[in-house]
Each structure stands twice: as C-alpha cells, then as structure tokens.
Amino acid sequence: MNYRHGFHAGNAADVFKHYVLCLILTSLKAKPAPFFVLDSHAGAGGYRFSPGGEQEWGIGRLWKERARWPALAEYLRIVAHHNPADGRLMRYPGSPLIVRALLRPEDRATFVERHPEEHAALHALLKDDQRLAVHLGDGWKLINAFTPPPEHRGLVLIDPPYEQRSDFDEVAQALARGRRHWRGGIYCAWYPIKSGEPVRTFLRTVSQFAPEALAVHLFTLPRDVDNRLNGSGLLIINPPWKLGSTLTTSLPPLASRLAHDARHGHVMIAPAGEMARAMGRR
Ligand SMILES: C[S@@+](CC[C@H](N)C(=O)[O-])C[C@H]1O[C@@H](n2cnc3c(N)ncnc32)[C@H](O)[C@@H]1O
Secondary structure (H helix, E strand, O other): OOOOHHHOOOOHHHHHHHHHHHHHHHHHOOOOOOOEEEEOOOOOOEEEOOOOOHHHHOHHHHHOOHHHOHHHHHHHHHHHHOOOOOOOOOEEEOHHHHHHHHOOOOOEEEEEEOOHHHHHHHHHHHOOOOOEEEEEOOHHHHOOOOOOOOOOOEEEEEOOOOOOOOHHHHHHHHHHHHHHHOOOOEEEEEEEEOOHHHHHHHHHHHHHHOOOOEEEEEEOOOOOOOOOOOEEEEEEEOOOOOHHHHHHHHHHHHHHHHOOOHHHOEEEEEEHHHHHHHHHOO
C-alpha cells in the first residue's frame, strides 16, 4: 500500500486516461436515461502539483496551448475549473472529480479506495454531493457488490496501482467476473506498458471472454526498451459507439505532443486479441 497517486497526477498516462473517461461519460450523457459510475480504485480525488513533477510531461505540455486542442475541450475545461482563473496550473482533478463534473442531477457514482488517508481526502471532497458515495475498502471485492446498478447503464473504471505484477491477473479476473455479473456495463481498465509479456497475456485472456473488447495503447517513449513506462493502455469492454473512430483521429497528435521526442509518440487501437498478436510482432 505504498502507492500514492499524487506523485503521478497529471502525467501523460493520466491525460490519456482522463480524456478517454470524458469521452465515455459524454457518450453516456447522450441518452436521457440516468447512468451509474463505479470507480473501484479512486485515489484522493484532487492533487496539488509540485515543481518538477510528472505533470510537466503530461498536462503541463498542453496547458499553455490548450486553445489548440478542441478535441480535448471537455477534459481541459474540467482541469481549468480546478485551477486559478489567471491561467496558472496548480492542481489536478483525479477521476472522481472528472466523474463528478460530468454527472447530471439524475446520475450517480460510487468510489472505492483502500488507503485510509486517500479515502479520507476523497470523502472530505465529495461528502456534500448526494449523488456520490465514497467507500473505504477493497475495490476487487466491491465491484460486483455495487453492480448491476438499478439504472442498468453505466461504467466501471478499474485503475489499480500495479505495485505487483499480479495486478494484471486481478484486473483480468475482475473483468471476467464483471462481464458475467453485469453484461451490459461498460468496463474501462487502465494498465502500464513497460514490457510486452504481461500485457500480451492480459489481452489474450480478456479476448477469450470479451472478444469485442477494445484495447487502446498510447506510447510516449520508444517501445523497444523494457522495464520503464513506455506507454499505457485502456481496455474497454462494451465501448461506446464511435469511440474507436474518435480516438483514431484524436490520439495520434496527442501522443506526439506528450512524447519526450515527437517521433516516439505512437497509438495502437485494436480488439484485444488482435492487439495481443500485434504486440507479439513488435
Ligand atoms: C492509480 S491510483 C487511482 C487514480 C484515480 N483512479 C485517478 O484516475 O485519479 C490507484 C489507487 O488505488 C488504491 N488501491 C490500491 N489497492 C486497492 C484496492 N484493492 N481497492 C481499492 N483501492 C485500492 C491506491 O491507494 C490508489 O489510490
């Protein structure tokens, strides 16, 4: 339980994850029926930046030029809401604040966090909003306890710290259980890409029970160096209509901008099984 998301808040992986989260929530809002969001590994909710932090290779790269990123307008609007009006970038909204910003009065969200201090911070942040519930506990155990929701539509966001290699297995098992338990729900799981093998195994496993699941990979460092964070992925079961085509257009320029060297910004989008095979060829 050493992981604290504050050290990573606003990095390139967060920008990618939270931009896609905004797109999924926006697509859920396209229909009038209420929806439910479960964030199984929620974090503290909001983070204050320190100079020299990972945000400098993430949201920091976009901030001054944000008017030039219309595809990310909703995401950038939420980040701006949590920062001073004079344009300084001082704080970052984690997934709970992004979810809260995009819920309508009739929608609901539940957040689970296992670290007592992160949970306390999140609870303090959200306690006055009747649409939101915050639980101290084990996200792996609670996913099926909170689903399927009475709304019958919505999203489960799974964003564990990957402190242990077994987190890939935990995610695959949670998705398999979730798929049986709430077949119509959208599931979105984030994962780091440091070396090919755990990702390939994970994608092959998922493709066996959710062949239509979409894998989206965004790289900001060369892909052929193992054991550092070269990029990250999102595995989306029941992706909203047109999400794949929207990302095919909007992610490549984002990857180039977030990459340490624009030539190494790279995006791959494919069904999980196909992505596992493509990774085998790299
Ligand atoms: C990557 S961070 C979450 C970031 C957050 N989803 C966001 O996008 O702003 C992972 C969080 O999961 C928490 N965590 C670790 N194991 C957990 C578990 N079994 N159940 C719930 N939370 C857990 C960690 O304390 C950490 O705050």
